[in-house]
Amino acid sequence: MLRIALDAMGSDRAPEPEVEGAVCAVRELDLAIALVGPEALLREHVRRRSADARIEIVHATEVIAPDEPVAQALRKKRDSTIHVGLRLVHQGYAQAFVSAGNTGVIMAAAKMILKTLGAIDRPALAAVLPTFAGGRAVLIDVGANAECRPLHLVQFAIMGDIYARLILGIASPRIGLVSIGEEEAKGNELTREAYKHLERSSLHFIGNVEGQNIYMGDVDVIVCDGFTGNVILKTSEGVFDLLRAGLQQELRRTLPTRLGAWLARRAFERFRQRFDYFESGGAPLLGVRQVCLICHGRSDSRAIKNAIRIAKELVERRAPEQIEREIVRVQEADGERIEAKS
């Protein structure tokens, strides 16, 4: 049976969301969970919720804080839940790692322990965004690589393409490049150079996309460096929070608006379900040799369970092998070695 290693101490309210998410996951999905964290604490939490033998506890003594500096945590906390969980995957005991912990540490530890695929220079973090058309789009990279070369972006495009095919089920994903104007000549040095490579590639490249088009549903894979992607993701989250809180304030102000809000409550619920995606799943680190998913620190049990489900799908569909194969295929089709190393 497929087994997922789950960092039990990653989220802001750990370990409740993780334990609850694990309980739901084994109930709904056909898999086993290795819950990684302090044994005594977790045993207590699990006992209260489930006696399912498919949830197993793997002891780890150290917990890394969300804001702990990466280098220090990597060096000094080798028995952290992140290290132990990733080692379970590397050793083949589990097939994927899921964590809502410190993103920087998870990325660095995953590259160190799981290793990068041979054909990939830089693993990248992919996020799934909702679109107005009711669909989904992949944004890659959302924070693994603050500094990029043009050919890194081409590799991100290929990985995003595979992810959109495997997980979103899009047959021929439309690839767009984040820039600040639609013409080829707009943008900065990095995007202008990446544009040329993407245009020559065998990918379904549709050109530059601007911030306001990201959510329109006209593009399936949105490619950018990790600095820009992280800014897009965090800004979207900020605007969403701002608007939600602002609307709530206005609705509470008078009796008629409060009554109206109550009458319309189902619409607000559906709205929340539709767009409250920031906490709703995991972002896979694509380009490493095994499956690794990073969840939002604010994750609730539903988000953890969703991330476990996506991790399972990525394992079953052999995402890492597919990425390796696709990079080679595109390189051959394009008669060009996609390599940014130097």
Place this chain on the structure above:
Amino acid sequence: MLRIALDAMGSDRAPEPEVEGAVCAVRELDLAIALVGPEALLREHVRRRSADARIEIVHATEVIAPDEPVAQALRKKRDSTIHVGLRLVHQGYAQAFVSAGNTGVIMAAAKMILKTLGAIDRPALAAVLPTFAGGRAVLIDVGANAECRPLHLVQFAIMGDIYARLILGIASPRIGLVSIGEEEAKGNELTREAYKHLERSSLHFIGNVEGQNIYMGDVDVIVCDGFTGNVILKTSEGVFDLLRAGLQQELRRTLPTRLGAWLARRAFERFRQRFDYFESGGAPLLGVRQVCLICHGRSDSRAIKNAIRIAKELVERRAPEQIEREIVRVQEADGERIEAKS
């Protein structure tokens, strides 16, 4: 009397919003407007709305499309509304230029015709954002400079600081640097280097800010390169549109939600007024020798009138002179020549 040169042909629905905005401006504010565009067309539009002698038409034969390539428009359309309007300011006939036209062309033409201040290397575009706390924050640069050096960001910080003092009335603006983590070591080469300079400067620098903090109200001036700033602005606009349209869809779905929405309509109105800022004013191009404001292409007459009001304030408070003086003051205080030229 202070006179504003207004590009009558800039917005998506020109010249209606411009003519209407000009009529409201002369009625409410103590100023005159030089409306720049095809004389016959504008005469007809103005005659229908007002006989106020403070609205004057200045003929310009050419109109630049919103998506027209910058270099071509600059070279070939020297009698465009943008060129003519800026020349009116340069020649001293008007004191500020306002346009909702092609941003790239306005910026390039303004640098060419109005010229850059002696102490500034690169003019930058500043946008005003609403914050949750009910206040306002300045985001600079939102698109004038896709490629920046660290000291350009320091100059943007100084210009943003002045703008926040003059227009938002903030006594000691808190300056933040857009990055992808709060610690100094996070971000890319540009932000890490800029961080060091800002920390040493006499500005009230509070460190890095991430996307989700932009709208919290904890920072008054948000500094970044023009690529990042443009992505932030456009993404915010995209999320706002997505959420507004998505909520409308959900509210229209059933009778109770439609009734609820009708009862709560005042809350939605106040909400719209509070956050519908993307079309609500103008972004000044700071660092040129005279006042130049760029409005959103979607601007309505209210947005045009607001931009005219801000242009007037910037002229009356001598923003360009203040920026020149402040750059020199900070340089002296910091014992360092803030210069990025090379």
